[in-house]
Amino acid sequence: MHPLPADAIYLDHNASSPLDPAVAGAMREYLTKSFGNPHSFEHAFGWAAGQAVEKARSEVAAAVGADPDEIVFTSGATEANNIAVLGICRALPRERRRILVSAIEHKAVLEPALAAKDLFGVEVEMLPVGEDGIVDMPRLRQALDGGVGFVSIMLINNEIGTRQPIEEIASTCREAGAIFHTDAAQALAVEDLDVQSLSVDLMSLSSHKAYGPMGIGALYVARDVPIRPAPLLFGGGQENGLRPGTVPTPLCVGFGAACSLLMNRRSSDRARLSALRARLLGRIVDGVPTATLVGDPIRRHPGNLSIRFANVEAERLIANLQPRIALSTGSACTSGTPEPSHVLTAVGLSVREAREVVRIGLGRFTTTSDVDAAAAIIVQAVAACVDA
Numbered sequence: 001m002h003p004l005p006a007d008a009i010y011l012d013h014n015a016s017s018p019l020d021p022a023v024a025g026a027m028r029e030y031l032t033k034s035f036g037n038p039h040s041f042e043h044a045f046g047w048a049a050g051q052a053v054e055k056a057r058s059e060v061a062a063a064v065g066a067d068p069d070e071i072v073f074t075s076g077a078t079e080a081n082n083i084a085v086l087g088i089c090r091a092l093p094r095e096r097r098r099i100l101v102s103a104i105e106h107k108a109v110l111e112p113a114l115a116a117k118d119l120f121g122v123e124v125e126m127l128p129v130g131e132d133g134i135v136d137m138p139r140l141r142q143a144l145d146g147g148v149g150f151v152s153i154m155l156i157n158n159e160i161g162t163r164q165p166i167e168e169i170a171s172t173c174r175e176a177g178a179i180f181h182t183d184a185a186q187a188l189a190v191e192d193l194d195v196q197s198l199s200v201d202l203m204s205l206s207s208h209k210a211y212g213p214m215g216i217g218a219l220y221v222a223r224d225v226p227i228r229p230a231p232l233l234f235g236g237g238q239e240n241g242l243r244p245g246t247v248p249t250p251l252c253v254g255f256g257a258a259c260s261l262l263m264n265r266r267s268s269d270r271a272r273l274s275a276l277r278a279r280l281l282g283r284i285v286d287g288v289p290t291a292t293l294v295g296d297p298i299r300r301h302p303g304n305l306s307i308r309f310a311n312v313e314a315e316r317l318i319a320n321l322q323p324r325i326a327l328s329t330g331s332a333c334t335s336g337t338p339e340p341s342h343v344l345t346a347v348g349l350s351v352r353e354a355r356e357v358v359r360i361g362l363g364r365f366t367t368t369s370d371v372d373a374a375a376a377i378i379v380q381a382v383a384a385c386v387d388a
Helices: 020-030 044-064 077-091 107-120 137-146 166-175 249-287 315-319 344-345 368-387
Strands: 071-074 098-102 125-126 146-151 181-185 204-205 217-221 302-306 357-361
Touching: 020 249, 020 368, 044 071, 044 204, 071 077, 077 107, 077 146, 077 204, 077 217, 098 107, 098 137, 107 125, 125 137, 137 146, 137 166, 146 166, 166 181, 166 315, 249 302, 249 315, 249 368, 315 368
Parallel strands: 098 125, 098 146, 146 181, 181 204
Antiparallel strands: 071 217, 204 217, 302 357
16 A cells, blocks of 8 residues: 555646546446446336436537447447457458558557557558657658558647647548548547547547546447448447447446536636646746757647656656656556657657656646646756756
8 A cells, every 4th residue: 555645746637537526426326326237128227227328428429529329338448449440440441451540649559550450451551740749741641642441640649748630630531531530538628529520430538537437438430430340349239239248337427427527617627727737837947947848839738748857767757756746757558668658759759868758747626736836846856866
């Protein structure tokens, strides 16, 4: 057990956000009283659970401008990404068996794409990005000329916070006849998502990045997508046959409740986070003038800072901040691996420079006093690392 100090400050919202108390309240009944299987159609317990799941599906759909029957519940964005990538690649016609992914995708997209190469014989091409983390659009257009059937590019990067011009990318892919998927796990909490405006065919969502519970996510599958993803699992036929297994009612209810809250909070959360981010960055740079921001300074997640502290090893800095400040070196899904971040090297950092970058993620419950205290502690810890 590692008890948290009372004054601990959580700045790792890009890894996971805390459960909103209102969401916990909505889930409570389905953890205790309404425990029926939502697929049991013969009795009232099943009816109540089933109605709760469908209400949650409608709430998730509303948060992204979709229809409820276009939402498939999954165990999280990782599973949603796997269904999208592997499911589509399995169904692609022979003349369209080339796929494109950006060099800074989450491993939950990159690894299924490479697996599809071995499993289904597709050709995989990595699209380069600039120093700002934005996909090279001329290179994308050039690559689309060669019979590409599927493209996956994330909306907001989980490490450096860069926001891709998804509307332009999706439109370009659609004109070329390629199915387009985006991983929007980091975007749900801060973007006014609308699948029609974005022109996406498939979109992955995560609950625990948006103040909902862990263990639940969703895949949006457009009703008019030319090729539907083929199922990867079998047995039960739930979720229109795409994702079999008993749907977890309490988690669905929590995800739906989180999405309902977002509908009224995203705009104000976005403005407040942007102000807090600017305040924190300013105070850090004042104390450590050599600190530099990684990624696009404007087109980025409003609560994300990816900062390089020259000549300071990120892992050592973070260790020195424990247990007071929670932040990270990058994706929680790949932490502990010896290799440098593929995202950071893709935007032009050397291996040494990549190991000097920390990720800070602000969230709904971050306060101004949290930001001020964290800035002072981080500046002091950087100085200690330099002097050691």
